[in-house]
Amino acid sequence: MPDVWPEATQDALRAAAIRWLAVRTNDGLDALTSEEIAEFTFGGQGFRLMDPQRGIRKPRQFTAALSIRTTYRPAGADRPYDDDLGPDGLVRYKWRGGDPDHPENRALREAMLRRVPLIWFWGVGPALYKPVYPVYLIGEEVAQQQFVVATDGLQHLQATESPMEEVLRRYLRQETYRRLHQPVFRSMVMRAYESRCAVCQLRHSPLLDAAHIVEDRHERGIASVRNGLALCKIHHAAYDVGILGLTPELRVEVRADILGEVDGPLLEHGIKKLHGRPLMVVPRRRADRPDPELLQIHYERFRAS
Template sequence: MSESVIERELAARLAAIDWLTRQRAAGVEYWTHADLSLFTFDGTRIPLMDRQRGIRKPAGFDAALAIRTVFRPEGAMRPYEDGMGADGLLRYRWRGSDPNHPENRALRKAMERQVPIIWFEGFAPALYTAIAPVYLLAEEPERQQFVVALGEDQLVLDVGGEVNSRRKRYVETMTKRRLHQPLFRAGVMHAYETRCAICAFRHGNLLDAAHITPDSTEDGVPATSNGLALCKIHHGAYDANIMGIRPDLVIEVRPDILEEIDGPMLKHGIQALHGEKLMMVPRSRRERPDEVRLEARYQQFRTAPV
């Protein structure tokens, strides 16, 4: 390919990543195949996802633009089982077993050029969140897979080599966070219809996916049932133990806060919610807040020092 064509392809993929980033900044957390077909570059429509294939190389491109991992219900296997290596980096499987399959060649070209690509992760049937930019750092032909760097800083990491346990733990933690955070947030926002569970505020760019069991603990799994969609005010109040949520989904406000006198935010946004039930609860029982987790977190609220 000529230098100008390569430069145009790079400009198009950077524009695609920017398009997703701007949507996310506006509160969009997930996309359907139809949503991802709307991207245009220089007046040309370039769908970012292939309906049938997991590896997307648009017409006229020399290297893969995006990869996809489909939604996996609990206990089920993905068609392509991706995982983490001993070095703490993620892997993405070839298409089939033929190294010369056109889609595998497209991935190899993206690796050789070190161009950024998009990883679409399915968190529900036909719904995807995006991790971008990611890079293909190396290929492991004997295992029929590519090594994935989740961000530019992972490009300098050693692949497959011996790493000490502290460094490995750090890389694994960083990798899991970058993989799980967008999946967790997308799942929570979808379950709560992009509304605060406490007050139903609906501006996605001012909502957080809050953990019931903190993600800093071993039990703080990135599951929707361990999450609550909360506006930033109520997320802060929940984390600060100003507000608690009982297992029956009733809100409690700390007694000393109920006695405070302040402005309308405290009166209407905090105190008035004491004894009220959550305004938003997921329709799916599987996605509703786990009662055991809520009880444990509620007891922390009850016993927290004032």
């Protein structure tokens, strides 16, 4: 193989990496450790997909960047994504340093000009990443020293700094949320709850959701792990429709009329018997635990229903 691979070979590796990540993450459900990400091979050889030291990975055999990385930020009270989101609803990725001609910035620019798919590794815990793929760079904002990132399906847009129609802006924000922020939120919540339903301890990732304590469009519904609960599909739905409530002291309550109902074993054991019990899974780290104020908001609504 020559030092710099032909574009077709570079593209084949990108495609192989994306297929491999889909398998290893259970089709995007699970996060991966740095060690797991290092297991990727291409043509029988190990090939690094992520640079653990730098944000931007440009393999020496490549002409354009292969992946970008965002460092894990522990949960705080602040909205974690605000600083990354542009006025158009698309996320931004900062240059490396302030030099536009830094080799890594040139590698990003090349990826933008060729519109090749990139992998975005989002830190969701120490040495734990949620890969988001494919993403595309669709513009560069030189004054802000950053690139405009589009998630899959939005790569044909033209980046623009002029104000967009509200409808389009809302659509872009929703798409970015669905393909980037929600998967990252899910990974942080699953890590905190060790991939178990907080109410019943069910442990099967495809049956688990990252639920919001209060919905995201609520003014306090921040996409932070403190507004999250890992819940199985049944308990998530029961929580959202007000069949099941959670006190700020993390005790489960079941709506009174449901307690009086007689039905099959799922209602009996899966719902009614939980009434009055403490939450079965609580994050080990205090900073990851549900925010009592958010619990209070939902609990008041549950009591009123």
